[in-house]
Amino acid sequence: MSASAFASQRVPVEDDVRSHSSEESDISNEEGWEDVEPEDETQPVVGLFSDKVYPDVLSMLKETKDKHNFDLRGIRNEFDLDFLGTIKLVNYIRSQVKQGNMSPDVSSKDKFDDELYLMPVLEDDALLYSLDDIDEEAPDAAGETDAERRVIELQEDLERLQTQFSEYRDAVQKSMEEQLSKEDEKLKISPNALTARRTTSKIEEADADYFVSYSYNGIHESMLKDTVRTEAYRDFIYENKHVFKDKVVLDVGCGTGILSMFCAKAGARKVISVDNSNIIDRAKEIIYENGFGDIITCIRGKIEEVTLPVPQVDIIVSEWMGYGLLFEAMFDSVIYARDRYLAPGGLMAPSHATLRIAPFADSEFISSHITFWKSVYGFNMKSMLTGIYDEALVRSVPPSSIPGDSDVFLPLPLHTITVEELSFLKEFKVTLNEELDALDGFAIWFDIFFMPSRDSPLADDALPSDMQKKGIVAFTTGPHGTETHWQQTICLIDQEKKKAAPLKKGQTITGKVGYQKKEAGSRSLDISIEWNTENEKGSQLWSLQ
Secondary structure (H helix, E strand, O other): OOHHHHHHOOOOOOHHHHHHOHHHHHHOOOOOOOOOOOOOOOOOEEOOOOOOEEOOHHHHHHHHHHHHOOOHHHHHHHOOOOHHHHHHHHHHHHHHHHOOOOOOOOOOHHHOOOHHHHOOOOOOOHHHHOHHHHHOOOOOOOOOOOHHHHHHHHHHHHHHHHHHHHHHHHHHHHHHHHHHHHHHHHOOOOHHHHHHHHHHHHHHHHHHHHHHHOOOHHHHHHHHHOHHHHHHHHHHHHHOHHHHOOOEEEEEOOOOOHHHHHHHHOOOOEEEEEEOOOHHHHHHHHHHHOOOOOOEEEEEOOOOOOOOOOOOEEEEEOOOOEOOEOOOOHHHHHHHHHHHHEEEEEEEEOOEEEEEEEEEOOHHHHHHHOHHHHOEOOEOOHHHHOOHHHEOEEEOOOHHHOOEOOEEEEEEEOOOOOHHHHOEEEEEEEEEOOOEOOOOEEEEEEEEEEOOOOOOOOOOOOOHHHHHHOOOEEEEOOOOOOOOOOOEEEEEOOHHHOOOOOEOOOOEEEEEEEEEEOOOOOOOEEEEEEEEOOOOEEEEEEEEO
16 A cells, blocks of 8 residues: 555544644645544454454554553554554564464564565554554543644644655655665666566466366366366265374365365364465355354465465375366465475375376377367468467367277376486387278376375376276376366377378387476476387477466
8 A cells, every 4th residue: 555545544533623733734744644633532353363343442452462462552562663663563573364374473672673574454443543552541431532632632743644644655665765775676687687587477367367267156166066086076075084184284285175074074173275366255154154264274375485284284185286287387386285284194185196198090180179170161271270289289089089998108106206206218019909091199187086095006097987986085186087177189190291100900110208397387288208219210399378
């Protein structure tokens, strides 16, 4: 909030008070910074630790001290805070509570001695206009005051407010000048540094758009209606209530809060739900309406930036999977949460994932996606084919489009895998089970497993169907299973650059699959595939974005 906006929120003085203090009117001689007094000695004040509105500062301070063991008056006196120091303290407390931290650290003045806390966290924060009331005692029973003394007090308050707001204005002006100075410095940096900053800015903009996309209903409706996905989480949690009983659970990227409520219903003692999109506001309402407000705590922000109300958790549950498994790079955040908060011996849910690749051949698919552009209502639109082979497609294809077996090229043990291992080049080998006129491309999908213990073994090439027979919750996003919203990632071979070669049944295809982020911090993904058959070798790069 700007200084002028802050000043404009002040309210007029009553006419009788203004008439008594006319001889002091020359004090208010700074245009735009005239200081005035509230109509009443007290103003409604929003609590520091809740949205409750109190009739005045004193009643708020008393309940804050009694219920939350937080003595604002005592802290102010302990650190000998002036007006600006107290503003910083109030805004620091409000910012911490807004992030979900109900026990802000006030052990040192350094914790809140930052110009950042001069900016109000709460719009129209009456507490900031009533800081002098902090040191007052509660009024006596009679509550009677002499009118003349009242006028004198108002005059003194008027002078004091002008001084305080002048100090506040100067502080804001200083802060603005410092920011302008920093902007000037940007103009002096090298061209290479400018390019780097532009790249960073684009990534940050894309990152912001990513979180905004999760603010809308459509994407959450799609995920919730994906019964394969949602029921797998539900079944694992409900079938393992003994694992969740009395545990502290962290839900990373909680969305609507559905997984958090599964955990709470299964007996978790506390669930912390974190999401950096506006959907967190809906999640709070949903959780409260379903009676889990005392178990589930919702926190808005990136998991890398927020402060959790607990030092560690027993279980991390998260639906982080993107197209081709690693698109969106949300798993990076889950790994951060694991390394930062998961207690020794704690459980990841899901616990394992595997990436699979298989040959792809489908003449109808090629006709509808590629050949289509060569004659559109009798017109040649070949120019639309420019770059068409550079993009990895997300499609649901029938099992008949997969003319061979699949191979796991990357197993992901979620308890131990690192972010560095998510950029890779891995070998694969598949065998054709039918003859082909041409290999059209490759299909990639992933399988997910929920092991009840981090010590439960799982083979790298495990199949969800086999594990389900053993009572393990698992699912596939491949073409041989029920369709999911992830579908499959299809990488079409550019047939324009080479002549298609026929392949025989029983023939093997070997090669390597590579995953690489487009650039550091990006959520987009580059997929490379090298392949080798008896008749040909090839390599190609696709982008998933």
